[in-house]
Amino acid sequence: MSPTPHVQALFDRALLAQRRRRARALGPVTFLLDRVAQDMAERLSAVRRTFDVVVDLGTPSDAVRRSILAAGAVGRIIAATPRAGAAQADTHTSMLVADEERLPFRDASLDLVVSGLALQFVNDLPGALVQIRRALRPDGLFLAALVGGDTLTELRQAFAAAEAEVEGGASPRVAPFADVRTMGALLQRAGFALPVTDVDRVVARYDSPLRLMHDLRRMGATNVLAERRRSVLRRQTLRRLVEFYAERFADPDGRLRASFDIVWLSGWAPHESQQQPLRPGSARARLADALGTREFSTGEKPNGERR
Secondary structure, three states, rough: OOOOOOOOOOEEHHHHHHHHHHHHHHHOOOOOHHHHHHHHHHHHHOOOEEEEEEEEEEEOOOOOHHHHHHHEEEEEEEEEOOOOOOOOEEEEEEEEOOOOEEEOOOOOOEEEEEEEHHHOOOHHHHHHHHHHHHHHEEEEEEEEEEEEOOOOHHHHOOOOOHHHHHHOOOOOOOOOOOOHHHHHHHHHHHOOOEEEEEEEEEEEEEEEEEHHHHHHHHHHHOEOOOOOOOOOOOHHHHHHHHHHHHHHHHHHOOOOOEEEEEEEEEEEEEOOOOOOOOOOOOOOOOHHHHHHHOOOOOEEOOOOOOO
């Protein structure tokens, strides 16, 4: 399985790996990933089913694996990570070096694929979703959380205003993120059955935008856009960014908001046992009867006249 060859790279994947190694060395900030891990276990527990062959795809720590193992919903887990040494094996986990854009799994070989805060940095997300769907056995489940929507909209706006004023134009500093509707369409396009998407908005508060940027550094989530500006951020631009952020996004107590939208995706590999939509015209009851109202034909007014 391989990604579409003509897809233009939006993210510098080698730089992403470097930034994640730096985050681990600095001591990672994990509040978002910890929240995702807990939610992942809760969502799987609602399925009321055990998954024997599980892949944790690209999650930058073992938080998701620990959480779903504790919930008892899975057997042995294969941790598929893009770089050797990014995670450690244990008695319940096998390690596999694998890029999210080039999955090495056979068709119909997995029961469950999970991923926590990794797929937002994939250059060919539609292609990756197709590969995941093919790797799942019939009635296998895909469940992932990724950063999307209006994540870091405050930082994006403050950067744009500061650069426009100081440097005469804005450069890409915060990656574009897909919204929940787009994600749902991608699941359908990839061939998943019963696709579901929803958003969990997390608002963190900081004393300063500099503290937020420090946390992003320790998340391994700083700018890895392929078309990023290579020059060093000017001191004057940074000063105006701090001022703009405080002017526009401060709460009454003076602390600053930072929004993170966690987009959840789930879908099943098609199977004949799954609920199917009814064929058009096959309904045996009328909606008007269920609502206790009268049904009017096309062009008929409620008083019985014709238009």
